Amino acid sequence: MVDLDEFPVGIPDTEAIEPMIQIPAELPVLPLRDIVIYPFMIVPLFVSRDRSIRAVEQALSQDRMILLVSQKDVNKEDPDQDDLYAVGTVAIIMRMLKLPDGRIRILIQGLSRCRVDSIKGKGDYIKASVTPITEPLAPENSLEVEALVRNVRGSMERAASLGKNISPEVLAIIANLDDAGRLADLVASNLELRVEDAQSVLDVDDPTPRLRRVNELLSKEIDVLTVQQEINTQARADIDRSQREYFLRQQLKAIQAELGEGNELYEEIEQYRHKILKARMPENAQEESLRQLKKLERMHPDTAETATLRNWLDIMTDLPWSNSSRDNLNLKKAERILDEDHYGLERVKERIVEALAVRKLREKPKGSILCLVGPPGVGKTSLGRSVARALNRKFVRLSLGGLHDEAEIRGHRRTYVGAMPGRIIQGIQQAETNNPLIMLDEIDKVGADFRGDPSSALLEVLDPEQNSTFRDNYLNVTFDLSNVMFMTTANVLDTVQPALRDRMEIISLSGYTEEEKIEIARRHLIPKQIEENGLEKEDVKFERRAIAKIISEYTQEAGLRQLEREIGKICRKVARRKAEMNGDFSSERVTADNIKQFLRVSKIFNEGALKQDEIGTVTGLAWTAVGGDILFIEAIKTKGKGKLQLTGQLGEVMQESAQAAFSYAKARSKELGIDEEVLENFDIHIHLPEGAIPKDGPSAGIAMATALVSVLSQRPVRKDVAMTGEITLRGNVLPIGGVKEKLLAARRAKIKTVILPAPNERDLEDLPQEVRDDLKFIFVENVRQVFDIALREPKRPERVRGQKAG
Numbered sequence: 001m002v003d004l005d006e007f008p009v010g011i012p013d014t015e016a017i018e019p020m021i022q023i024p025a026e027l028p029v030l031p032l033r034d035i036v037i038y039p040f041m042i043v044p045l046f047v048s049r050d051r052s053i054r055a056v057e058q059a060l061s062q063d064r065m066i067l068l069v070s071q072k073d074v075n076k077e078d079p080d081q082d083d084l085y086a087v088g089t090v091a092i093i094m095r096m097l098k099l100p101d102g103r104i105r106i107l108i109q110g111l112s113r114c115r116v117d118s119i120k121g122k123g124d125y126i127k128a129s130v131t132p133i134t135e136p137l138a139p140e141n142s143l144e145v146e147a148l149v150r151n152v153r154g155s156m157e158r159a160a161s162l163g164k165n166i167s168p169e170v171l172a173i174i175a176n177l178d179d180a181g182r183l184a185d186l187v188a189s190n191l192e193l194r195v196e197d198a199q200s201v202l203d204v205d206d207p208t209p210r211l212r213r214v215n216e217l218l219s220k221e222i223d224v225l226t227v228q229q230e231i232n233t234q235a236r237a238d239i240d241r242s243q244r245e246y247f248l249r250q251q252l253k254a255i256q257a258e259l260g261e262g263n264e265l266y267e268e269i270e271q272y273r274h275k276i277l278k279a280r281m282p283e284n285a286q287e288e289s290l291r292q293l294k295k296l297e298r299m300h301p302d303t304a305e306t307a308t309l310r311n312w313l314d315i316m317t318d319l320p321w322s323n324s325s326r327d328n329l330n331l332k333k334a335e336r337i338l339d340e341d342h343y344g345l346e347r348v349k350e351r352i353v354e355a356l357a358v359r360k361l362r363e364k365p366k367g368s369i370l371c372l373v374g375p376p377g378v379g380k381t382s383l384g385r386s387v388a389r390a391l392n393r394k395f396v397r398l399s400l401g402g403l404h405d406e407a408e409i410r411g412h413r414r415t416y417v418g419a420m421p422g423r424i425i426q427g428i429q430q431a432e433t434n435n436p437l438i439m440l441d442e443i444d445k446v447g448a449d450f451r452g453d454p455s456s457a458l459l460e461v462l463d464p465e466q467n468s469t470f471r472d473n474y475l476n477v478t479f480d481l482s483n484v485m486f487m488t489t490a491n492v493l494d495t496v497q498p499a500l501r502d503r504m505e506i507i508s509l510s511g512y513t514e515e516e517k518i519e520i521a522r523r524h525l526i527p528k529q530i531e532e533n534g535l536e537k538e539d540v541k542f543e544r545r546a547i548a549k550i551i552s553e554y555t556q557e558a559g560l561r562q563l564e565r566e567i568g569k570i571c572r573k574v575a576r577r578k579a580e581m582n583g584d585f586s587s588e589r590v591t592a593d594n595i596k597q598f599l600r601v602s603k604i605f606n607e608g609a610l611k612q613d614e615i616g617t618v619t620g621l622a623w624t625a626v627g628g629d630i631l632f633i634e635a636i637k638t639k640g641k642g643k644l645q646l647t648g649q650l651g652e653v654m655q656e657s658a659q660a661a662f663s664y665a666k667a668r669s670k671e672l673g674i675d676e677e678v679l680e681n682f683d684i685h686i687h688l689p690e691g692a693i694p695k696d697g698p699s700a701g702i703a704m705a706t707a708l709v710s711v712l713s714q715r716p717v718r719k720d721v722a723m724t725g726e727i728t729l730r731g732n733v734l735p736i737g738g739v740k741e742k743l744l745a746a747r748r749a750k751i752k753t754v755i756l757p758a759p760n761e762r763d764l765e766d767l768p769q770e771v772r773d774d775l776k777f778i779f780v781e782n783v784r785q786v787f788d789i790a791l792r793e794p795k796r797p798e799r800v801r802g803q804k805a806g
Contacts (some may be wrong), residue, residue, distance in 0.1 A: 021111060023090055027067040028055035029119070029126040031769060033074045036198035037089045038185035039110040048103045049077070056093065056106060057124035064093045067128050068108070069116060070195055079126075081119035087203050090114045090132070113205060138180040138207040145180050148211045152187055155218045156566035162225035166190055168274050181207035184214040191221055232444045246300065263400035269297050275317035282321065285477040308414060316475065318429055324483060325433045328392035329360040341380055341386035343520045347766070348372065352387050369462045371488045371501075373442070373510030375741075379561020380489040384439035393485065394428040394436035400454070401442035408456035411474035421474040424461060424481070435483035443500075444490035455497040462486055463504045510740040511558025511628070513768050514748070518547050525564045533571040538587055540574045542567075545592040552748070558628075558741065570598045610719035613792060616711035620703035621724040621746060621754070622695070623738030628745030630722060632689055633700065635707035640683030648688030651696025658686055660729050664783065665712060668731070670797055673794075674785065684708060699736035701727030702755070702786050715791040722746045723755035723786060731783040735759035740767055747774050754778070757788055 030045075030052050037043055040087040059066040069088035076083050113133040120127040137618055138145050154555055156174055160166045170190055177183050188201040197217055204210040222265075253797060276289045296309045328334060334356055338349045351370065372380040381397065388395035404410075411422035419428070427438055446454050460466045467481035511521065526542055555562040570590055580583040590598065610619060616635040621628060645664045646655055665672060666679055686704060702725040710717050724742055726734040735757045746754050758779040764772065780786050 016689065023112065023114065023130070023132045024063065024065065026127055026129050027065055027090065027114075029067045029069055029084075029088075029128045030055055031079050031084060031126070031571050032068055032070045034195060034485075036070050036092060036107070036193075036195060037068045037110050037200055038202060039089055040182060040185065041189050042094070042109045044105060044107050046099075046103055046105055050070065051078070051125045051460050053104055056096065056104060058125055059093055060096060065111070066091055066093060066108070067114060067116070067130060069128070070199055074195075078121075080121050082115070084119065084469075085199050085203075086116055086117065087133070087199070088114055088116060088128075088130075089202070090130070111167045113202065133205050134672070135181055135205050135207065144210070145208055148208070149178065149180060149183060152183060152211065152218060154216055154224055155215070156187060156593060159218070159225060159731060160220055162222065162229055164221070164225060167361070179207075180211045184211040187218060191217060193217060196208050206396045227616045236562055241372075257704035269293060272296075272313050272317065276313075279317050279319070280322040281316075282478070282480075285316070285321065285475075285479075285590045287761065288477050291378070308419075310633070312414060312474070315425075315429065316477075319425070319478075319479070320428065320432050320434045321434055324435045325393055327356075327359060328390065329356065331356060331360070334390040337390040338386055342383055343523055344512065345379070345383065345509065346515050348383060348509065351505075351507060356391065368464070368505040369486045369488065369503060371490060371504035371506050372509055373490050373493055373506055375511055375558035376491060377557055378509045378511065378560035379560070380509060381439060381441055382557050384437065384487045384489070387487065388437040391485070394433050395439065396431050397439045397441055398423050398427055399441045401445040402447065403445075403454045404447045406454050407473065409454050409461065411472040412471065413473050419474055424470070425472045425475065425479065428479075428484070430505050434480070435485070437487065439486045440486060440488040442490070443488040444492055444495045454498050457498075458500055459503065461555050462488075462500065471697050510766070511744060512560065513744055513771060514548060514551055515768070516768055517551050517560065517563060518544060519565060520560060521547050521551075521567065525560065525567050529564065529571045530569045533568065533575045535571060535575055535578070540571060540579060540588045540590065542570075542590045543592065546590045546595050549592045549595050550599070553604055554599055556604045566599060573598050596744060613716035613719050615714055616705040616714050618703045618710070618717050618790070619719075619722040619749075619751065620700045620802070621722050621742035622700070623697075623741050628738065628741030628743070630745050630749045630751070631695075631700065631703075633686065633703050633707045634689070635684060635686045635704075635711040637678065637682040637684055637711050639681065642680050643683045645685045646687075647685070648691050649694050650688065651694065654696050654700060657698050657701040657727060658708075661701060661708055661727055661783075663729060664705060664727065664731050665708050667729075669712075671784075672709050672713055673715075674709070678712055684711065696724040699738075702733055702783055705783050706786055706790050709787055710791055713791075714794045716794075718753075718790050718792060720752040721755060721790045722749070722751045722753070723790065725755070725757040725760075725780070725786075727783055733757045733780050733783055733786070739763040743767060743771055747771055753777060753785075755780055755788075755789060757781075 030047065031049075032045075035043075047056055047565045055066060065711070067088050069084045071079050072083055072085065073079075089110045090112050091108040091110045093106050093108055097105045099105060113135065114130045115133055117129040120129075153174055156166065156171065160171060168187070174183065174186060177186065184201065184207065188198060192200075201210060201213055201217070204213060272293050273290070276286060276293065279286075281289065292309060292313065296306065299306050299309070331353055335349065335353055338352065342349070372383060374380055384397070385395050407422065409422045409424060411425060412419035421429075424438070428434060428436065440458070443458075446458075448455065449477050451595055460470060461481065464482065467484075469478045470481045471478050488504060490496060493506065522542070522544075527537070530537060530540060550566050551563060554566050557563070574588045577588065596602075610617060610632075618635075620631040620633050622631040644658065646658050650658070662684065665674065669676055670678060686707060688700075703723050705727050706717060706723065709715070724736055726736055728734065737755065739760050740763065743754060753776045755778050758781045761777075761779050764777065778789055780789075
């Protein structure tokens with residue numbers, strides 16, 4: 001490798017070498033990287049490649065001459081003839097120094113241009129057959145040469161004045177050098193040209209064209225230096241101008257203070273002052289705004305703090321401190337809007353109208369915060385939007401799912417870069433009224449980490465006694481949130497902080513019945529999907545039985561999202577048929593018989609009631625996040641020592657319920673008709689199918705007890721009975737939750753009789769009438785009542801007289 005240790009001034013030494021030197025026909029070659037050496041230039045080089053070192057040693061052992069040729073590709077480690085330029089420089093090695101790291105440093109002086117005839121790459125070093133190039137003399141008394149020489153000299157002086165690093169010694173030699181060829185080589189060696197451009201100078205043997213080429217390259221270099229100097233001058237001028245403007249601004253400020261005239265900053269300050277007074281802020285907020293405005297007036301307009309203060313003033317003046325929307329106090333109109341947007345949900349609508357009635361009687365009541373709890377897709381968020389429309393208020397939805405940073409609620413302090421108010425203040429700013437309806441969506445999915453607990457920050461927001469003085473960290477003044485109507489949504493309440501739950505009025509939204517889903521699909525989902533898919537109302541008709549089949553065989557949810565997707569899928573297929581028929585399309589009718597043409601095979605396998613009475617198999621009822629479901633509980637006895645085995649991925653609570661039921665059965669074995677030998681000599685195995693799904697909760701207690709007693713006493717379980725309830729060691733049946741969802745699941749499975757805890761009788765008030773009509777409810781207080789209802793008498797084996805065992 002040849003590296004340029006330094007690129008010193010290539011000063012030609014015309015007296016160091018004899019004027020006539022015989023150049024051999026074959027020379028060792030030293031490939032060069034990123035540099036071109038001209039004749040008569042003295043340059044130090046570092047050599048590191050092994051073959052190059054041996055080439056230098058070969059040259060020193062002979063006549064000290066070596067051929068210097070530049071590489072076309074600097075990354076090529078072992079170049080051949082195609083990788084080297086055709087013209088190089090024969091040089092003589094003046095000095096050589098070996099370095100500790102194995103490299104050598106040589107001092108060379110160029111002798112003459114030389115053409116490379118051939119390269120011999122094999123061997124210890126590269127050799128080349130060369131032909132020396134005889135340079136012709138420049139024509140004497142040529143005006144062109146004289147003009148080029150003068151132009152090149154003037155350009156070099158110009159380049160030096162523009163900052164080009166050219167030593168005074170080189171400039172002195174250039175001023176006194178008349179030889180056009182050597183002048184061209186000397187100037188080219190000091191311009192720091194690219195290898196291609198430098199080689200283009202070396203390739204020209206005629207001095208006049210060579211000097212003309214150097215003049216072109218020198219002109220380009222001067223253009224680059226001129227632009228570079230302009231950029232540097234501009235940068236310095238900007239700095240000087242900034243300082244100068246500051247002093248002039250201070251002087252102008254003093255003059256304006258004397259004359260009472262304004263400037264841009266003065267006008268901006270006045271605009272802010274006008275906005276502050278126009279916003280009709282509370283007294284403390286107005287005083288703080290005016291104080292910060294005076295601070296802005298004294299600050300330099302270009303500082304970073306000025307921009308932060310401007311942003312703060314913009315937000316303060318944009319907030320609707322006194323701008324309120326007029327509530328719709330017409331109760332009939334509000335009820336009509338709620339009925340238009342949502343089918344059913346009578347309790348929620350009734351509660352909204354009650355809040356509206358209170359507001360009609362009292363100007364500023366302190367109402368409670370409504371929390372809508374229910375499975376996904378039942379319309380919690382859309383209900384909030386409908387309530388805002390009924391009240392004639394702006395609607396702002398804030399999604400709290402995955403929120404971890406308390407500053408998202410309270411805002412960031414202004415000391416941080418990129419600080420901004422919390423989401424509550426931002427929502428009010430976007431609504432442009434101080435009494436919007438803010439829907440805090442997914443409040444059960446708020447997290448907490450080292451950045452704080454957003455749930456704790458929401459305690460102040462959702463407390464009517466405190467939120468009139470809510471303080472956002474960014475504003476650092478209080479803002480009255482008592483005019484805002486807050487509603488929250490959640491899928492479950494278990495993850496909501498107890499103190500936060502205490503501040504909200506819980507309204508549960510259970511899953512829809514099949515009849516409710518059919519009505520909602522006819523009134524809302526089908527018209528919406530027809531419009532979204534570019535169809536007309538007459539293009540597709542859905543039969544009622546077809547909608548019922550979609551609900552039962554293609555969806556399994558408490559809400560409506562999957563139902564809407566399936567209806568949308570049908571509408572898209574109809575839209576494709578209409579587009580392909582080019583005007584010949586009449587109408588499409590979706591029936592229960594042709595539904596498979598649109599949705600293919602049904603996706604849902606609904607568990608139905610048992611087909612016959614069985615020993616040890618009980619139908620239980622379960623609650624899930626997407627509604628209710630039936631749950632089969634199976635029990636068998638095997639030879640053993642009276643142990644209880646539980647499988648089906650049961651949680652701790654469910655396992656404890658099974659243990660309690662087993663202990664009760666052993667304690668009351670005589671009353672229940674269970675042989676004690678069976679308890680001692682048999683193990684009981686209870687299994688809940690669908691083992692991949694985790695199951696937990698106490699509500700399967702009476703169902704597991706029934707399965708145990710059935711298998712121990714060999715009494716079959718009625719196939720048309722489902723049950724749910726928690727059991728105690730004394731056999732008492734305790735109330736459970738999710739009654740509506742469980743009963744809807746029982747109805748879907750064609751169950752006729754449902755056993756419920758007696759305290760849950762009050763939950764039937766919210767049950768639709770069609771569900772009450774289809775199911776028979778039996779309320780029990782003790783598990784003995786369950787056994788009397790669900791278990792049949794054991795079948796006694798018939799004996800055939802006259803036969804003996806053989």
